[in-house]
Amino acid sequence: MVKRNKILLRNIDWRIVVIYMIMIFFGCMNLYSVSPEKAEKQLIWILLSFFFIFIIFLFKPIHYKHITPFFFLFTLFLLIGVFFFGKNVNGSKSWYVFGSISFQPSELAKISTSLMIAHIMSQENIENNNKALLHISIILVLPSFLILLQPDPGSSIVFSSFLLTLYREGLSISFILYFLFYILLFVVSINLSPWIVILLLFISFIFFFFLKKNISFLDLFFYIFLFISFSVFSFLSPFVFQKFFKQHHKDRINILFQNEFDRKYRDNVGYNLLYSKTAIGSGKFFGKGYQKGTVTKGKFVPEQHTDYIFCTVGEEWGFIGSIILIIFYLLFISRIYFLSERQKNIFGRIFGYSVGNILFIHLIINLGMVMGLFPTIGIVLPFFSYGGSSLWSFTVLLFIFIRIDASDQTSLI
Structure with missing residues (x-):
């Protein structure tokens, strides 16, 4: 038993563990600049996360495969139960509150859905398999729809990261492009007249016909169907x-299509974004120095400890510090992809890609939010933003994969 544990410890990818440790403690440092009280709580949650890591390593990867369906169903019950027993926070009924302890089941849903996707796809190949694709679609739609109803559109959008996992496993790129196009079409249609959008679509389709040669009747029917569906979607x-x-x-x-300086938004919904940009810009190249950020010290950004924590980095550590942090994140996620690709076990590979993609989507959307490139939708910066639920969910996701990877180097179970 002792020998087996030594082998397991030796097979742990310590590079990714070191990057994890650097990020959570650097995040805690930045939280201390925003709020020493919250940083102290975050440190407690960091220490508790080590307990979760210990529990994770008590289980073998085969155990995770066996409990996955029950865990997924349990998460769905929690997501349904929040409508009846949850507490409304910032307009969303997405939290269970027990005294001073609060818990967001959508964070648990990221873990259970990642495991469930890996469980199904390790048994069924989605390439040219409509039945498997239907199963995966149901698994993705159920939690994301329940979360959207809370309403928590930010957490719901995170589930789109699984499309990247499906693409790695053989899903046609067309599905992802259609998904992105529908999002673009939705955004454009709410800011322009639907008739203008349909005219632009019609011109695009005509232009496409002139470029493409030898169009069959089936192709023509398909493109007409697309045009009609896009037009209806634009009207709706x-x-x-x-x-x-x-x-x-x-x-x-x-606000993305107008301006946060507009009087209509400046003192309400645009306030956070206005001062977030101010904080990041004021940091210039080298930053003002640790705990010397005037915007941070003045507490001008209300959500600076959660969604907008990156503006603290921009103000105190400047362009250089921000770039170094982003590079750390990219190295971290790239390492997860590398470890996923080398898995002998399909379950481990798919789960690893899901973990990497969830972190990637969180990173891209959070950075986009604080810079005004994406709406503020409550997406936290992994391992950095304040909050026990998010810290623990990301930690559990990561270390289940690290546990699977460590065992994969010696055994498939």
């Missing part, structure tokens, strides 16, 4: 936007 988008989106969600999207 403004209605859906006005009817089902809350006002603060509408404002956060509209």
Whole structure:
């Protein structure tokens, strides 16, 4: 037993563990600049996360495969239960609150869905397999739809990261391009007249026909179907936007196409973005120095300890510090992809890619939010933002994969 544990420890990828440790403690340092009280709590949660890591390593990878379906169903029950027993926080009923302890089941859903996707796809190949693709679609739609209803569109969007995992396993790039195009079409349609959008679509389709040769009748039928579906979607988008989106969600999207300096947004929904950009810009090349950020010290950014923690880095550590942090993240995620690709076990490979893609989507959207390239939708910066639920979920995701990788080097179980 002792020998086996020594082998397991030797097979752990310590490079990724070291990067993890650097990021969580550097994140805690930046939190201390924003709020010493919250940094102290975060440090407690960091220490508790080591307990979760210990528990993770008590299980073998085969155990994770066996409990995955039950874990996934348990998560769905939690997501449904939050509508009845959850607490409304910032307009979203997405938290369970027990005294001073709060818990967001959507964080648990990222773990269970990653495991479930790996469980199904390790048994069924999705390439040219409509049945397997249907199973995967149901697994993805159920938690993301329940989270969207809370409403928590930010956490729901994170589930789009699994499309990258599916692409690695054989899903046609067309599915991802269609998905991205529908998002683009939705955003454009709520800011322009649907008739203008349809005219642009029609011109694009005509232009495409002139470029493409030897179009069959089946191709023609397919393109006409696409044009009709895009047109209908364009007409429905403004209605859906006005009817089902809350006002603060509408404002956060509209502000991207207007200006946070506009009086309509400057003192409310645009306030965070305005001072986030101010903080990042004021840091210039080398930054103002640790705990010397005037915007940070003045607490001008209300959500600076969570969604907007990166603006603290920009102000105190400047362009150089921000770039170094981003490079660390990219090295970290690249290492996860590398370890995923070398897995002998399909389950480990798919789960590893899911972990890497979730972190990648969080990174891209969070950086886009603080710089005004993406709406503010409550996406945290992994291992950096304040919060026990997010820290623990990312830690559990990462170390389940590290546990799987360590065993994969010696055994498939």
